[in-house]
Amino acid sequence: MKKRLTYIIALSAIILLGFFIQAKSSIFYSEPVMRVEKVEVNSAANTQKIAGKLLNQKGNVTLETPYYKNESISPLYRKGNQLILQKSGNYWRVLEMKRDGYVFILIGLFIWIILLISRKKGIFALIGLAINSLLLLLVLWLNQQNGGWSLMLLMGIYTFVAIFVAMGTSYGFKNLDVRKIFGTLVSVFLAFFICLIAMNLLKDSGLRYEEMQFITRPYRSVFLAGLLIGAIGASMDNVVTIISTLDEIRAQNEQLPLKKLMQSGREVAQDTASSMINVLMFAYLSGAIPSFVFYMANGWNFPDVIGMHLSLEILRTLCGGFAIVLSVPAALLAFSVSEKLGRRASQ
Numbered sequence: 001m002k003k004r005l006t007y008i009i010a011l012s013a014i015i016l017l018g019f020f021i022q023a024k025s026s027i028f029y030s031e032p033v034m035r036v037e038k039v040e041v042n043s044a045a046n047t048q049k050i051a052g053k054l055l056n057q058k059g060n061v062t063l064e065t066p067y068y069k070n071e072s073i074s075p076l077y078r079k080g081n082q083l084i085l086q087k088s089g090n091y092w093r094v095l096e097m098k099r100d101g102y103v104f105i106l107i108g109l110f111i112w113i114i115l116l117i118s119r120k121k122g123i124f125a126l127i128g129l130a131i132n133s134l135l136l137l138l139v140l141w142l143n144q145q146n147g148g149w150s151l152m153l154l155m156g157i158y159t160f161v162a163i164f165v166a167m168g169t170s171y172g173f174k175n176l177d178v179r180k181i182f183g184t185l186v187s188v189f190l191a192f193f194i195c196l197i198a199m200n201l202l203k204d205s206g207l208r209y210e211e212m213q214f215i216t217r218p219y220r221s222v223f224l225a226g227l228l229i230g231a232i233g234a235s236m237d238n239v240v241t242i243i244s245t246l247d248e249i250r251a252q253n254e255q256l257p258l259k260k261l262m263q264s265g266r267e268v269a270q271d272t273a274s275s276m277i278n279v280l281m282f283a284y285l286s287g288a289i290p291s292f293v294f295y296m297a298n299g300w301n302f303p304d305v306i307g308m309h310l311s312l313e314i315l316r317t318l319c320g321g322f323a324i325v326l327s328v329p330a331a332l333l334a335f336s337v338s339e340k341l342g343r344r345a346s347q
Contacts, residue, residue: 014108022101026055128169179334183239191322231323269328
């Protein structure tokens with residue numbers, strides 16, 4: 001009962017604190033922040049006239065900004081919205097909407113749900129996620145500061161470290177399972193090199209890098225780095241599932257022959273691999289839905305939109321799918337070798 005009450009209080013605190021931040025945090029912004037009090041839309045001129053009060057400065061502001069029905073770049077603002085402004089001479093323009101309080105609520109709910117479900121393990125998982133995120137930022141910073149350093153080389157090193165950190169924070173650095181690390185590394189790099197070789201042989205035919213047009217770095221190297229990182233999670237999950245299941249079966253029946261144990265591992269992999277590939281596909285393709293809908297609504301042909309916005313997502317899905325499929329023999333091989341070595345050591 002106490003734990004349930006603690007979780008309810010924590011949830012209430014997250015929501016209340018989030019709304020408080022949204023309402024009061026404007027004083028910490030160096031840019032002017034305005035609360036919208038009135039909006040008038042001029043559909044003929046595709047503009048909207050906004051009037052409101054500055055929250056972190058004195059005075060009221062009235063400005064005019066573009067508005068289009070698709071709201072892709074210039075959304076319709078509403079009464080109560082908080083906008084971050086910039087002033088150039090006598091002209092005001094909207095930089096972006098202020099949503100820090102709502103972001104805090106979303107992050108807080110994410111952490112709350114993980115702790116509710118996983119508890120102590122959830123805390124370590126969050127620690128691992130934070131460490132790997134910081135390491136990724138460090139790698140990107142090093143690449144930016146040292147243009148001669150290969151992004152792919154840095155990402156290759158990061159892959160080793162990220163897998164080590166993820167396994168260590170989840171299961172303890174003293175109890176690192178070499179089998180799981182080996183299976184993950186083998187499947188990730190094999191999947192990546194299969195995709196890389198195919199891209200080189202086909203000379204990137206059919207791949208449209210236009211959706212990465214805002215990137216200032218070479219598109220191909222950035223995309224390849226994303227392929228490598230994207231395959232880590234998919235492969236690691238399947239490897240851990242297979243090896244942990246086989247360990248549990250072995251603990252329950254120490255006399256079970258290795259051949260039957262491997263058969264059980266393949267049956268488990270058939271269920272996990274297919275479902276994980278579906279999850280991976282929906283996760284990647286969902287990211288392209290906003291652009292897909294936007295271009296379709298503005299008169300683009302369906303085949304053109306597919307080629308423009310889904311080519312990279314499809315390749316990401318294929319690379320992750322290869323990693324999941326390859327993780328099955330890699331995990332079974334790692335488990336089989338450890339079993340044989342363990343038997344020899346006991347004899």
